[in-house]
Amino acid sequence: MADTTTNTLSGPRGPKPKKTFSRANIFLYGTLIMVSLYYLLPLYVMVVTSLKGMPEIRMGNVFGPPMEVTFQPWVKAWAEACTGINCDGLSRGFGNSVRILIPSILLSIGVASINGYALSHWKFKGSETFFTILIIGAFIPYQTMLYPIVILLREMGLMGSIGGLVLVHTIFGMPILTLLFRNYFASIPEELFKAARVDGAGFWQIYFQIMLPMALPIFVVAIILQVTGIWNDFLFGVIYTKPATYPMTVQLNNIVNSVQGVKEYNVNMAATLLTGMVPLIIYFASGKLFVRGIAAGAVKG
Amino acid sequence: MTVASDPPEHAPKRPSRLFKNLMAKIASIPMILTALVVFVGGTAWTVVYSFTGSRMLPKTKWVGFDQYERLWGSDRWIISIKNLGIYGSCAMILTLVIGFSLAACLDRKIRFESAFRTIFLYPFALSFVVTGLAWQWILNPEFGLQSVVRGWGWESFVFNPINDPDTVIFGLLIAGLWQGTGLIMCIMLAGLRGIDEDIWKAARVDGIGTVKTYVVVIIPMMRPVFITSLVLIASGIIKLYDLVVAQTGGGPGLSSEVPAKYVIEFMFRAQNLGQGFAASTMMLCSVVIILIPWAYLEFGGRKNG
Incomplete structure (x- = not known):
């Protein structure tokens, strides 16, 4: 009783309020x-x-x-703007980008999550070496690997096709995504994994029934990272596709920086905004998760 | 009833090491192929073929260091390197200063912190092509910033970094900083949040001012964060390509060319593969020069896992 009285009498508590x-x-x-x-x-x-x-x-x-x-410029940018002889607007590039984006996301995240799972719970001789090479590879300038990939894609008959670009995005997304998943899976308690092993679960069973459901948040982070990264790509699009399969960024650049005709700045800006729309929506809708994704990207290597 | 047994793969008496963890090995084939074929193989292939006289198609006609001599004798490459040097040093310093200052401002327990953070970071979500085109329009001499200021009455105002060969690189810098500082701010902010509240209390007890505390105490403590930021900025600078293509197209003339663009022009437009390979090998060398000291600082002593 005495204590509480002395406490209340000892003056105001908490930090001193600041002047705004x-x-x-x-x-x-x-x-x-x-x-x-x-x-x-x-x-x-x-x-x-x-x-x-x-x-x-x-x-x-x-x-x-x-x-x-x-709203005329928006309509024109979407449906009528010309690149070379085609005058069907950015809608074609948008369609191509969507057709590139969806398989790229599925494939790159699928492969990287399995890599991360194998690297954290099923280490084998040499696995860490491959992982180190992968991480170092993230720092090698893309220009050094561009032409060998052209040869590989040509041999596989995928040069210029959307399938080829999907493969390229899977390859270059692998280092950062593998790191992301490896770190996440490594934080899942070893006991859980051991218990599943004792119960007779194998590699895939543990992956699909235990790891996958637990890793949903990190999948969302990976999807955000990949949607913005792949949508914004210009370099791979311009090299590994042909005009009919150009992604939206490449088509946008061709529309705006074309030398023929009168420059229509309003149409150009509408086209630019249309291209920026998808990543902006992802960014504003995802908030903290986006930051988490880039923070994971920041610590790569 | 406790689970106490080891997973079988740790058991020593397995028939063959090769079949241990077989499924994990099969599942890792895409990773192994990417690491060995694309990253190691592709890079080695490019370096080897930079010593050939390949033109339209790669061929093994060895020419020694000819491609490199021609590269360093080419005006276009020298301009590209100079541009990258100017852009790189300015971008490096300004990104660190602006990124840290913004992070420090946001760390002062202000209101609307997340609104400010959202505004500073949104350009990072955009493509370099979008950034380049937006700034190309704002810096347009006829209709953009220059004409607006002239319209306010300052008739002799000149700000035309898109069409002036001497300042075009700063036009790129304005756009590059706009896009890139948000990321560094975010990393710095995370670093500042990791600093113990007691440090600030101690500084206040000792009567050290806020700015001085940042410079003398906080920045030295954040050395790892600064090094990570430096590596990120540097690897971004070397990759600089999309922004130039969209904003200036390398012009006026050759005045905003950069090495990454040189490589692609020679490989895919000028049908001079050997020159492109030599230039990309030089890019690889510059990354190695940046990366090795960093890896040494970061992992010095202990082994990289």
């Missing part, structure tokens, strides 16, 4: 807001430009909001 508008705080928030404007500016400019008509763009100010909102 101290000079340091104004400086801090001022800086952050200014920097935020720099980061937001390109997105804003793209949106307003894509909603203006060409006459308004020629006369006016890139930062000004559109006086007359028009």
